[in-house]
Amino acid sequence: MSNKIYFTPGPAQLFYTFEEHLKRALSLDIPSISHRSSVFIKTIEETTEALKELLELPDGYNIYFLNSANEAWDRIIQNLVEHSSHHFANGAFSKKFYDFAKAQNKSSTIHEVSDGQVFTDWTIPSEAELIGITKNETSVGFTITEEEIATLRKNNPDKLIALDVVSASPSLSVNFTNVDTAYLSVQKAFGLPAGLGIWIVNERCHEIAERRASSTSIGSYRALPNLKKFGDKHQTPETPNMLAIYTLGKIAKDMLQIGLKRLRNDTIYKATLLNQAVESHSELEHFVTSKNHRSKTTIVANAKNAEQIISSFEKKEIIIGTGYGKYKSNQIRIANFPTHSKESVEMVCDLLKEVK
Amino acid sequence: MSNKIYFTPGPAQLFYTFEEHLKRALSLDIPSISHRSSVFIKTIEETTEALKELLELPDGYNIYFLNSANEAWDRIIQNLVEHSSHHFANGAFSKKFYDFAKAQNKSSTIHEVSDGQVFTDWTIPSEAELIGITKNETSVGFTITEEEIATLRKNNPDKLIALDVVSASPSLSVNFTNVDTAYLSVQKAFGLPAGLGIWIVNERCHEIAERRASSTSIGSYRALPNLKKFGDKHQTPETPNMLAIYTLGKIAKDMLQIGLKRLRNDTIYKATLLNQAVESHSELEHFVTSKNHRSKTTIVANAKNAEQIISSFEKKEIIIGTGYGKYKSNQIRIANFPTHSKESVEMVCDLLKEVK
Numbered sequence A, B: 001m002s003n004k005i006y007f008t009p010g011p012a013q014l015f016y017t018f019e020e021h022l023k024r025a026l027s028l029d030i031p032s033i034s035h036r037s038s039v040f041i042k043t044i045e046e047t048t049e050a051l052k053e054l055l056e057l058p059d060g061y062n063i064y065f066l067n068s069a070n071e072a073w074d075r076i077i078q079n080l081v082e083h084s085s086h087h088f089a090n091g092a093f094s095k096k097f098y099d100f101a102k103a104q105n106k107s108s109t110i111h112e113v114s115d116g117q118v119f120t121d122w123t124i125p126s127e128a129e130l131i132g133i134t135k136n137e138t139s140v141g142f143t144i145t146e147e148e149i150a151t152l153r154k155n156n157p158d159k160l161i162a163l164d165v166v167s168a169s170p171s172l173s174v175n176f177t178n179v180d181t182a183y184l185s186v187q188k189a190f191g192l193p194a195g196l197g198i199w200i201v202n203e204r205c206h207e208i209a210e211r212r213a214s215s216t217s218i219g220s221y222r223a224l225p226n227l228k229k230f231g232d233k234h235q236t237p238e239t240p241n242m243l244a245i246y247t248l249g250k251i252a253k254d255m256l257q258i259g260l261k262r263l264r265n266d267t268i269y270k271a272t273l274l275n276q277a278v279e280s281h282s283e284l285e286h287f288v289t290s291k292n293h294r295s296k297t298t299i300v301a302n303a304k305n306a307e308q309i310i311s312s313f314e315k316k317e318i319i320i321g322t323g324y325g326k327y328k329s330n331q332i333r334i335a336n337f338p339t340h341s342k343e344s345v346e347m348v349c350d351l352l353k354e355v356k
Helices: A018-027 A038-054 A069-080 A092-103 A146-155 A203-213 A224-231 A242-258 A260-279 A306-315 A342-354 B018-027 B038-054 B069-080 B092-103 B146-155 B203-213 B224-231 B242-258 B260-279 B306-315 B342-354
Strands: A005-007 A062-066 A085-089 A109-112 A130-134 A160-164 A181-185 A197-201 A284-286 A298-303 A318-322 A331-335 B005-007 B062-066 B085-089 B109-112 B130-134 B160-164 B181-185 B197-201 B284-286 B298-303 B318-322 B331-335
Touching: A005 A331, A018 A242, A018 B018, A038 A062, A038 A242, A062 A069, A062 A224, A069 A092, A069 A160, A069 A181, A069 A197, A069 A203, A069 A224, A085 A092, A092 A109, A092 A130, A092 A160, A130 A146, A146 A160, A160 A203, A203 A224, A242 A260, A260 A284, A260 A298, A260 A342, A306 A318, A306 A331, A306 A342, A318 A342, B005 B331, B018 B242, B038 B062, B038 B242, B062 B069, B062 B224, B069 B092, B069 B160, B069 B181, B069 B197, B069 B203, B069 B224, B085 B092, B092 B109, B092 B130, B092 B160, B130 B146, B146 B160, B160 B203, B203 B224, B242 B260, B260 B284, B260 B298, B260 B342, B306 B318, B306 B331, B306 B342, B318 B342
Parallel strands: A005 A318, A085 A109, A085 A130, A130 A160, A160 A181, B005 B318, B085 B109, B085 B130, B130 B160, B160 B181
Antiparallel strands: A062 A197, A181 A197, A284 A298, A298 A331, A318 A331, B062 B197, B181 B197, B284 B298, B298 B331, B318 B331
């Protein structure tokens, strides 16, 4: 890696042990051994177990490997939605999940509020089979609260709830019992290269997929019953991104070694520093107005001189993110992931004070 | 990498320059930079151009990045087949493409002959929109000839032809003008870690996908019109396996540097050595009886003592493949990919003489 430190919200800074694990994977010939070998079956099992522990998954929740969060949107709709899903959107990524449903010709519905604003209408259309929500809307730095998710679950016991935990897990505490399916990509908070997605599903998802499969097509190699058939043997239907599965498992174990409590306390501590730095800066203001809903992993601020700030940081070899999409030139985004040390975050805060 | 040399037909030995390019990618922060940055757009463009040259693609053929050949089967059916496809199968992988079509509820048909046998009936049902053929059936070491593909093209000008070039390209000369779409995964002849698939499509595929998209769903982020929309800008819809795209481009350039003619002549030379070693061995016999159809990249032989042979090789740190599926214990498979030097193949042949 270069001397630069990436505070971009994804692709992001690699986890600080990544290169070491990658070297070890190569010395073990992980990319050359058979994906059906006992060594690799053990690798899948270890990675899956480490992830379940790190994410504090309840019993009965399974983990499958996809290639991106985009694919998770695709497969969730394909496997689990017959006619309609309902989506909560206040930013680019939450909106995209709805777009994916429409692309599959579902008569899905959306409650869309302005970017970064709190949701005002929690009514779910009766025809919706699945509700799509986003724990951390990376594009604008909005976090849905655990209370909101719990209430949604309570009020909709019969519908599936799908939670996007991209750039949220494992940094934030998420009660997965409140949702039926969740997904993430590893190039955010896990600090791995892009190319692997994680799909979490519970028994209800399996039942629905099995039932739907008897009367319609829910895909081929990544139809949920097929993922389960292979997953039960700690295998994947296809030759997967073996290097990523290996290194993800090692990084998950490193994070468990650090300790979940410490990892999350550090996340809160660093977020507090970054938030204070934004608040005390004359040219910056938080984009998300509701304090309770401000992301702790993706700090997003309006900045008149965003480009100037970003380029000042770049001169110091610190890369912070631009705003997403239409906010590219008037926002900055700063990621706060497990790989970012307190010291490096303090450095970012000090630098922020210097630049206008 | 360890001292072992993998002659397994995939996952396989990494290309000998892979680690060097991987190190360079990490020093350039390829996994941390934005996948929308000019640096990465240039990377995609360079990789695509190198691949087009290496595969000698005709004008009007585009390359898109998927995650595996499994995904190519999935997307080809989803994008290009309304009702029916017709498949030629004489091994596990050619059969699987048909299974994928059936999983998507297509009324597809199959001409299936015994494993490794030549196809006898080239009649194509009139309702078939697409014909699936396999250049190199990796499971049994059967290669379809260029003449057979040319005749199929000539006799079926109005149907799409999809060619599986997994473990065939870039080692074998393939005339892509005879097919409309083709695909491969990089963990075979290209010598990269698994996790990237290459999908080649011509204008006819684009037209059909566009037309179908107006009346039905052909998927979401990897619907062909969406791949084209992003591909035309040298981008991908999602954050892709950036490390793989970077290293693939570098390896494709290395192969161009070696020279296509030399790479292919070497493939033929090494295949000749391996074939002779099989023929002169008292306990081995070629599985594919038709000499013209024996694979030059995947040498497959019946071996009464397959396990013993494989373990004798392993003691010398040379890993050769078992038979695929039901042939696991009574066949050996030896890959002949660009990363395998003439010297290492000579060593394999010498070792074969010693073991019974």
